[in-house]
Amino acid sequence: MAAAPTKASQQLARQLFALSLVNGLVAPAQVEGVLAYLEKHPPAQPLQVLQAYRRLVARELAKGEIVVEHAGPIGEGILRGLEGAFTQKYKRQVTARGVHNASLIAGLRLRIGDDVYEASIANQLAQLSAA
Template identity: 85%
Template sequence: MAAAPSKASQQLARQLFGLSLANGLVTAERVEGVLAYLEKHPPAQPLAVLEAYRRLVARELAKGELIVEHAGPIAEGILRSLEGAFTQKYKRQVTARSVHNASLIAGLRLHIGDDLYEASIAQQLSQLTVAA
């Protein structure tokens, strides 16, 4: 198991992450620039910095992807409608990706970033068993 990154590595990763943003969004060009800089000027703990930086970038990118779990078929129009609603709610471009999940029985489970929205039969049943 790898040692926890030092405070300095985490701080550098946050600074590099800040350089990866353009108008509040991560861009491929900025990330390429950060990685090129790190290649030419490696930090003291390069793996720790890169792992902390990767986590920050992945977390930010997840804020723009809506994962729509569903038990039955889902129409493309519903996905586009959800994209529009979540783009407006989060004030950033959101793209939806559908994932079949039969364990939901019926309904939807939506993940975006750290947020979870659920309206499924499985969730309602689990609440009934907890309340009983």
């Protein structure tokens, strides 16, 4: 089991993450530069810093992709329409990826970053049974 990250390693990871952004978006060249710097100048707790940094980058990258869970078939037109709508809503380029999930029964579940939009029969049934 990994040790909990220290305050210092989390602070360093946040500083490195800030250096990885260009115009508010993660830039691959900047990430490469950060990793090259860490390789040449390892911090006191390199594993903790890298894990915290990876979580920050992954969370930011997840904000650019909508995972569209669906029970039945879904057309490319729907995915492209969702991309357009969420690009406008979040004011950043967003891509959509469909994932089949038969447990939804019917409808959709959308995940973008930490946000979840649920419109499935399974969710409605769960809410009814909880009431």
